[in-house]
Amino acid sequence: MTALASLTSFGVAALLAAAPVKVEVQVVQASNDAAHVDPGLEKMRQGFEKAGLRFSSYRRLSEQTLSLSPGKPADVAIPGKTATLTLQPGDHPRPHVAVSVPPLQTTVELGAGASAFLQAGPHENGQLVLVLTATK
Amino acid sequence: MSKTDAEAEYEPGCVRLKVEGPLAVMSLNSNTLQLLSAYIDGELTAAEREAVERALAEDPRVREIQQSMRGLGSAMRALSEAGVARADFTGLADRVLGQVSRRPAVVDRLREAWRRPWFPVGGLVAVAAAAFFVLRPAAPVPGGEGVVVQSATADAPAQLQPVVLKTDTGDAIIWLVEHPDASGAHRPTTLSPDKPGPQAPIPAQQRPRAGEL
Amino acid sequence: MATDDHSLVQRARSGDERAFRLLVERYQKKVYAVALGMVKDREDAMDVVQEAFVKVHRSLESFKSDATFYTWLYRITVNVCIDVIRRRGGSRSQTIEFDEHVAHDLTEANLGGVSSQLGNNPEKAVLQRELGEKIQAALEQIPEKHRAILLLRELDGLSYEELAQALEIPKGTVMSRLFHARAKVQKLLSESLGIPLPSDDEQD
Numbered sequence: 001m002t003a004l005a006s007l008t009s010f011g012v013a014a015l016l017a018a019a020p021v022k023v024e025v026q027v028v029q030a031s032n033d034a035a036h037v038d039p040g041l042e043k044m045r046q047g048f049e050k051a052g053l054r055f056s057s058y059r060r061l062s063e064q065t066l067s068l069s070p071g072k073p074a075d076v077a078i079p080g081k082t083a084t085l086t087l088q089p090g091d092h093p094r095p096h097v098a099v100s101v102p103p104l105q106t107t108v109e110l111g112a113g114a115s116a117f118l119q120a121g122p123h124e125n126g127q128l129v130l131v132l133t134a135t136k
Numbered sequence: 137m138s139k140t141d142a143e144a145e146y147e148p149g150c151v152r153l154k155v156e157g158p159l160a161v162m163s164l165n166s167n168t169l170q171l172l173s174a175y176i177d178g179e180l181t182a183a184e185r186e187a188v189e190r191a192l193a194e195d196p197r198v199r200e201i202q203q204s205m206r207g208l209g210s211a212m213r214a215l216s217e218a219g220v221a222r223a224d225f226t227g228l229a230d231r232v233l234g235q236v237s238r239r240p241a242v243v244d245r246l247r248e249a250w251r252r253p254w255f256p257v258g259g260l261v262a263v264a265a266a267a268f269f270v271l272r273p274a275a276p277v278p279g280g281e282g283v284v285v286q287s288a289t290a291d292a293p294a295q296l297q298p299v300v301l302k303t304d305t306g307d308a309i310i311w312l313v314e315h316p317d318a319s320g321a322h323r324p325t326t327l328s329p330d331k332p333g334p335q336a337p338i339p340a341q342q343r344p345r346a347g348e349l
Numbered sequence: 350m351a352t353d354d355h356s357l358v359q360r361a362r363s364g365d366e367r368a369f370r371l372l373v374e375r376y377q378k379k380v381y382a383v384a385l386g387m388v389k390d391r392e393d394a395m396d397v398v399q400e401a402f403v404k405v406h407r408s409l410e411s412f413k414s415d416a417t418f419y420t421w422l423y424r425i426t427v428n429v430c431i432d433v434i435r436r437r438g439g440s441r442s443q444t445i446e447f448d449e450h451v452a453h454d455l456t457e458a459n460l461g462g463v464s465s466q467l468g469n470n471p472e473k474a475v476l477q478r479e480l481g482e483k484i485q486a487a488l489e490q491i492p493e494k495h496r497a498i499l500l501l502r503e504l505d506g507l508s509y510e511e512l513a514q515a516l517e518i519p520k521g522t523v524m525s526r527l528f529h530a531r532a533k534v535q536k537l538l539s540e541s542l543g544i545p546l547p548s549d550d551e552q553d
Contacts, residue, residue, distance in 0.1 A: 104289075117308065220381055228373060
């Protein structure tokens with residue numbers, strides 16, 4: 001065996017060939033129109049309120065589950081623009097997802113069941129929010 | 137401090153490296169070196185520690201690497217002590233308390249912004265915070281779950297900055313807020329996400345320094 | 350009067366200014382040391398210290414007493430440092446990003462050869478100005494997250510558990526990240542000190 005010349009031991013090849021990660025993606029419109037919260041968005045409303053972001057209406061515009069592979073971008077349609085999600089390669093205990101939803105560029109590390117809420121711009125008297133949740 | 141193998145086995149989120157091969161001869165690979173690094177920090181299980189100590193006893197290469205790792209730590213501490221010795225902390229607590237009494241927290245300013253009459257009619261986004269910072273719950277979310285924002289930036293318009301807010305359930309909210317102008321005023325702006333803003337980025341000398349938030 | 354961290358936090362929370370001053374005085378040097386290692390510039394480091402304690406004061410209500418104060422303080426400090434680095438615009442262009450799981454050329458000579466400069470007499474070695482500058486330069490070249498974990502471990506002796514809390518990462522990540530931070534700094538040091546790589550004859 002060669003003296004230490006690289007870190008190709010310890011299953012690096014297996015680490016690099018990471019399995020796809022499933023991420024639930026929702027596009028939600030938050031506004032102060034008539035008070036209404038779509039089913040499943042009450043937790044979002046509560047979290048926003050505690051953070052100081054008060055909206056009375058949360059409407060889900062779309063919902064899908066993406067299977068993200070390392071380094072391969074996946075697009076999500078948002079009214080007026082496109083968001084791009086890319087699972088970052090590397091051995092991370094939790095998935096790192098780079099998200100481009102102009103003008104915001106961010107990389108988030110998703111714990112199972114937790115959600116990242118990304119502002120995605122104005123829409124019809126409200127704000128669009130891209131919601132990412134790593135599925136358990 | 138050593139840990140039993142059982143404790144190490146069941147710690148959530150803890151990846152334990154397996155001690156491979158015959159303990160008499162420990163191959164010099166990343167596994168070994170990671171164990172050596174953790175050995176220096178006193179963070180190995182009894183079995184791992186025994187394996188490393190055998191390797192240290194039998195392989196001069198391992199001893200040399202250990203010496204180098206320890207030496208780096210010693211050098212960093214000595215360098216740091218020299219740097220701290222040159223610093224002057226006189227009045228620091230006064231400055232901190234003075235700053236705390238002058239300005240409200242960023243969250244309070246965010247909340248204030250949401251109450252302004254021109255939000256959110258007609259797509260206007262008017263906010264009051266100034267820089268990327270994170271509000272985090274003091275304790276880590278149980279089980280190591282939750283969202284961690286690794287990075288967040290805003291493309292043009294340059295006066296927008298991301299603000300990260302964490303909920304007590306471990307979720308993260310990333311919101312774009314308007315960076316204050318040089319006078320400290322916060323002006324409402326129409327956010328047109330597909331068009332770059334007209335203003336140039338704030339020159340470095342006008343950016344708020346640490347402590348001016 | 351109790352002066353442990355939690356007692357001081359409780360008192361500071363209810364407006365006791367003297368209690369908060371005691372916390373500042375207790376940790377200002379430690380926080381400064383980490384900040385100096387992260388941002389290098391002394392003035393920026395002092396700004397970081399001030400900003401970190403301001404944030405602490407403003408967030409006292411959210412501090413949970415089952416966590417340790419100093420891991421919370423260090424978390425805030427590291428975040429402020431990263432903010433300063435990115436505001437300077439220095440991080441992406443100057444640090445060398447590397448994938449921890451791509452093969453690195455971590456030969457024995459790269460790691461072991463530095464010991465002749467560091468291992469035998471580190472206190473004397475660091476007094477050598479050139480070596481001190483090279484260490485600082487090497488630290489500047491590694492990503493902030495590696496710099497932070499190395500500084501917190503080496504300067505403050507935080508345990509892996511405390512590092513996981515302070516940096517909000519799993520404990521398993523602490524071990525690998527710290528190892529890679531050390532390895533990368535040592536590799537950069539060996540390169541800057543001109544320590545040659547082993548010849549093929551030395552390979553098995």
